[in-house]
Amino acid sequence: MEKRKLSFWQIWNMSFGFLGIQFGFALQGGFMSRIFQTLGAGKEDIPLLWIAAPLTGLLVQPIIGYMSDRTWSVKWGRRRPYFLIGAILSSIALFLVPNSPALWVAAGFLWILDASINISMEPFRALVADKLPESQRSYGFVVQTLIIGIGTWIASNLPWMVSQLGVSNVAESGVVPMSVKVAFAIGAFVFLASILYTVFTTDEYPPENMEEFEREKVKKNNFIPDILNNIGSMPLTMKKLGIIQFFSWFAFFTMWSLANPALTEHVYRSPAPIETDYNMQDLAQKDAFVVANTKFQESSNLVGSSMGIYGLSSMAFALLLTLYTSKRNINRKYVHMFSLIAGGAGFLLMNTASPESLKYCFVLIGISWGSILSMPYAMLSSSVDPKKMGVIMGIFNMFIVIPQIMAALGGINYVSSLIGEEAINAMTVAGVSLIIAGLCNLLITNKKAIRYQEEI
Template identity: 40%
Template sequence: MLGSEKPRQSLAGLWNISFGFFGIQIGFALQNANMSRIFQSLGSSLDDLPALWVAAPLTGLLVQPIIGHMSDRTWLGRLGRRRPYFVAGALLAALSLFLMPLSGALLFAALLLWMLDASLNISMEPFRAFVGDMLRKDQHTAGYAVQTAFIGAGAVLGSLIPPGLEKLGVSNVAAGGGIPDTVRYAFWIGGAALFLAVLWTVLATREYSPEEMAGFGETADHPDGDTTIRALGSRSLGRSIIWIVAGGLVIFGVAKWGLEKEMYLLGGLLIAYGLASIIAIQLARRGGSSNMLAHIVGDFTGMPPLMKRLALVQFFSWSALFIMWIYTTPVVAQYFFHSPDPASAGYQDASNRVGELFAIYNGVSAVAALTLLPWLSSRLGKERTHMVCLLAGAAAYASFFFIQDAKWLVLSEIGVGIAWASILAMPYAILASNLPQRKLGIYMGLFNVFVVVPQLLVATVMGSIMKAAFPDEPIWTMLVAAGVLVLAALAMTRVKESQA
């Protein structure tokens, strides 16, 4: 019946909708906690880590908007709209996890990281929109909280697999260097778990058809996009040219002053976006209403004001997170285990400790998502809740400077876990309740650009900053991360749902 509401989902329904994310996060946890270890075990230096990690965010930047755009327009009968992408991504990610520990060369490992991250993004991006598709607005906070709890639980399991295998007697040091058996078996276990968890969601859920969505008052079949295309066609080329000039200046600066080579990628991306926007504007002026590039660029430049404000918050938040993922292992190894040499047993012990610490913050996030966030949100509202949680994360990063014993880093991870829970839940709950359903996939994909861009900046710029400001002293990266999260909290003061 036209104007009727979606059925209210039970706890079992919320479970089924997001259980696949549990498996996806196992894959991300194995990647985040072990890729620096794999790269260094295969011969990478500390200065080269950001460049090797750049594959992951670059892949997300390209994949997520495309998958979001496509999933908004997909309907494959019983398989649905988002679930085809769940299956395809899960198959490719499982294959990548199986092949990764077989890498015998650094380049092969870097290429597999690219493939793994692309596959995880193919599955992950539609999951964000899937919650909005399946739930009524008064369940959005609960839906993203449950999803966050599964993210935390999956990350705990993924982080604990290598140290758990060591306790079972599996070797944690490879003879003659290379990838130890604990990491090798962990990736194989994780690949199987990822695929089975995603398969659970695919088999246990049924998406609403375009006709049902129309009956709920939410047009699921995407309109022809004439409004977006006309708005894009009316734009001048001035901003596009500015992006190209900025990219050229970056490349010139790298060549002239001998900056880190990773900066070339940043310049190339600026030029590429400028050229893409010029092409999209020209297509729009010619009436190319069916062109994917024109739609994506048009939707990006025409984001709602609320989404733009939240995008700045995400930019700062994920900058801090990516710094943590890259540098926590070197920091803990050097300052708490006094073993900066990747070939040493102490370094491998530190790596396992980092896996345990990451498990702790993810475990805290799972609990906080179901308890602390709803409690704070009911009293402070979503916006202030997110601000408080970001400040807790900033304090946690800063605490690395004052803690002397590695066992007390557990306290730091509690603060990180609270911030992580909020970063994964609150912005998406705010967006899902305020974005048009017919564009939920593309907007969620574009919103994740502001998850990816800061990671690219960290990957391309942080190496230069490290080398110039504090060579061989990676602990200062934690102070940078703390300051960036404070900026995220300040940016959150500009976000008001009432202004959507």
């Protein structure tokens, strides 16, 4: 099927739902560890509590990709039903997470939240490849990244913003502050509203041959053998991209799970107080705990705001790429390589950062984030069968979630402990991992993946 080129606003409409998805991911990534610490988790326990996120991605994304490849509704299309289902579930989970009465409840809600976000997210990746001709793939994924950057920056600053409006940032021991609860409620609304916008402003191409589509849908109804077959036959370029993804996502999972304890302790000198270290029956000791906890909550807001900078810089980076790729082709390989190395440098510089200079570290990290959300998918979509785009994108997610599972099961704690006991060592590990990911781009040799050319 000959796909027509779309205008900027048509691509914007089809990608706008990612604003809500990124609200969900940014609130989860920026503040879930804070919620865990508030509910009593030690910093060494946090990576394992985060295991819900990659495990649900590993299970959900290939299934949703497989199902969406075999879905067609004249009214709702192929990918949009999954956007909507995931949005409804995610919005409910976002509202409930900060109201968790205990640590195990919060961990359980994280499972539900991440699974729901993944239901919406995977079809969005496939939609870009479904809708756009190959010459616009880089452009499409970069516009998507621009919207993700906007969502990351706003959502990461929400607790700080609402506290500036007078919402309390102080709470009793074991209770999440109202500023965080209000921020998550806003995120729930934005998630659903932005997905609805895309659902009602975007249509989809029907299968090229409806009779063949129906036959294939009936014939290929065995999920596990089909997934295993697609894994076994994945293109060489996809495997090489998988290596890059492995080190990239090990780094970012380390940031999401441990940046708050690392930076509140190392940069802001306000680590989370441990209640058992205080005699809560003694009024002076109880007051000291409240003061320490308030400082931790305030510094956590500042860490979240600093993390939001990586969304802002990824947005600026994506905007530059959008302007460039709207008229020209780019060398995806070298753009991605240098972007990842820049992010690695940002993590390493956190060792010497002050509260004032921390934002510059996240500017560099944002450049790598902007590239991670666009370049691998643009390279992959030029290397695979378009009829299998949904399931391939779901399988490609394995290279995202496996390193996160390894990190959660002790990989971060083990590797960072080789350097020392300080929490900031986790950010050093993230930096080295991201630089390795950048250098692995030298493995990519497929010319079509590196740079789309009309004559290919």
